[in-house]
Amino acid sequence: MHLSGKRIILGVTGSIAAYKSAPLCRLLKGEGADVQVITTRSAEDFVSPLTLSVLSGKPVLSEMISEDNTWNNHIDLGMWADLFLIAPLSAHTLSAFATGTCENLLQAVYLSARCPVFVAPAMDHDMYLHPATKQNLEVIKQRGQHIIGPAHGELASGLVGEGRMEEPEVILEKVISFFSANKPLAGKSIIVTAGPTQEAIDPVRFITNHSSGKMGIAIATSLVEMGAHVKLIAGPVQEKIPAGLIHIPVISADDMLQACIQHFPTADAAIMTAAVADYRPSTFSDKKVKKSEDDLQLPLSKTVDIAATLGKMKTKNQFLVGFALETNDEMVNAEKKLNSKNLDFIVLNSLNDKGAGFGTDTNKVTLIFKGNKNIDLPLMSKSKVASNIVESLVNLMHA
Numbered sequence: 001m002h003l004s005g006k007r008i009i010l011g012v013t014g015s016i017a018a019y020k021s022a023p024l025c026r027l028l029k030g031e032g033a034d035v036q037v038i039t040t041r042s043a044e045d046f047v048s049p050l051t052l053s054v055l056s057g058k059p060v061l062s063e064m065i066s067e068d069n070t071w072n073n074h075i076d077l078g079m080w081a082d083l084f085l086i087a088p089l090s091a092h093t094l095s096a097f098a099t100g101t102c103e104n105l106l107q108a109v110y111l112s113a114r115c116p117v118f119v120a121p122a123m124d125h126d127m128y129l130h131p132a133t134k135q136n137l138e139v140i141k142q143r144g145q146h147i148i149g150p151a152h153g154e155l156a157s158g159l160v161g162e163g164r165m166e167e168p169e170v171i172l173e174k175v176i177s178f179f180s181a182n183k184p185l186a187g188k189s190i191i192v193t194a195g196p197t198q199e200a201i202d203p204v205r206f207i208t209n210h211s212s213g214k215m216g217i218a219i220a221t222s223l224v225e226m227g228a229h230v231k232l233i234a235g236p237v238q239e240k241i242p243a244g245l246i247h248i249p250v251i252s253a254d255d256m257l258q259a260c261i262q263h264f265p266t267a268d269a270a271i272m273t274a275a276v277a278d279y280r281p282s283t284f285s286d287k288k289v290k291k292s293e294d295d296l297q298l299p300l301s302k303t304v305d306i307a308a309t310l311g312k313m314k315t316k317n318q319f320l321v322g323f324a325l326e327t328n329d330e331m332v333n334a335e336k337k338l339n340s341k342n343l344d345f346i347v348l349n350s351l352n353d354k355g356a357g358f359g360t361d362t363n364k365v366t367l368i369f370k371g372n373k374n375i376d377l378p379l380m381s382k383s384k385v386a387s388n389i390v391e392s393l394v395n396l397m398h399a
Contacts, residue, residue, distance in 0.1 A: 002244050009113075018046035050297070189230075192216050
């Protein structure tokens with residue numbers, strides 16, 4: 001998750017756009033953030049504190065002194081947060097920020113915050129265009145605040161123009177980009193293939209394998225945590241696809257091939273974890289093949305090797321990582337694939353190792369590099385295996 005461990009204060013002010021704060025809170029939590037919501041009194045006319053409390057998992061704060069006589073220490077809150085996000089930011093609260101007014105808890109925390117501050121203005125078009133509003137925005141911008149939007153569109157008044165609060169997904173992306181800026185793979189675009197493929201025999205039956213996609217999804221997740229922009233090209237998998245990456249679903253080996261050919265030219269690297277079918281039925285019957293007394297003969301045709309295809313396409317500035325699932329002569333077969341497919345390194349996965357292979361939550365692999373350099377990893381969770389693979393890729397890309 002992009003925001004795992006990050007502490008974010010979500011400030012909500014009096015604007016009709018406050019209804020968007022609820023899905024924004026959910027998205028922040030979904031990315032692993034610890035969210036504390038602070039509202040102004042007028043914000044509660046537009047969104048229920050109970051809703052925000054349920055979504056954040058914390059009581060919503062709005063007063064310096066709570067009803068139970070608890071003091072909500074604005075200094076502690078300002079020091080606690082890794083980021084203070086005010087969405088929506090009304091014209092009234094914007095004016096208070098610009099002038100240093102301190103009339104409520106949210107404004108007090110703003111003046112106390114040591115962390116970066118992001119604001120998403122929301123107001124009617126004419127209010128947004130007023131010279132006073134423009135001046136106030138410029139004042140807080142010069143003080144280092146990050147301004148998101150506003151967007152152009154239909155407003156609550158019925159007018160159309162600038163003033164709409166940006167959509168929660170856009171705001172989330174801005175926050176994620178901020179925290180990813182100093183990560184080792186920030187700005188890098190990486191493809192990951194995962195899961196099995198299904199090669200159709202008829203409308204009912206297909207050939208496939210036991211791949212669950214767990215390893216590929218773990219690698220994609222680790223790449224995102226390192227700041228990468230990830231496209232997950234996945235065959236039919238039952239595993240939940242995490243937020244924060246682009247999921248490109250495919251079915252057959254040819255579908256996966258075409259997706260990889262399309263997206264690899266603009267990628268910095270690709271990690272090929274998918275268990276792609278080596279063969280597919282030579283013909284497809286558009287009607288269900290009926291059972292008969294005779295044995296069924298099923299001619300098969302070889303599929304195109306996707307990793308080898310990308311190896312031929314690869315430029316000197318791109319990196320390609322392959323996987324080899326072997327049951328015999330493991331090292332010999334893996335090293336052949338490393339060289340014949342023009343890979344930068346290959347991950348050897350042996351089905352002879354207990355706890356490794358398809359469907360498990362653990363794996364035991366060997367990373368094989370050119371120049372007879374190998375790294376043997378002990379049996380560990382697939383998430384830890386993924387971290388080691390990604391770390392090796394980072395080292396190569398930064399070398």
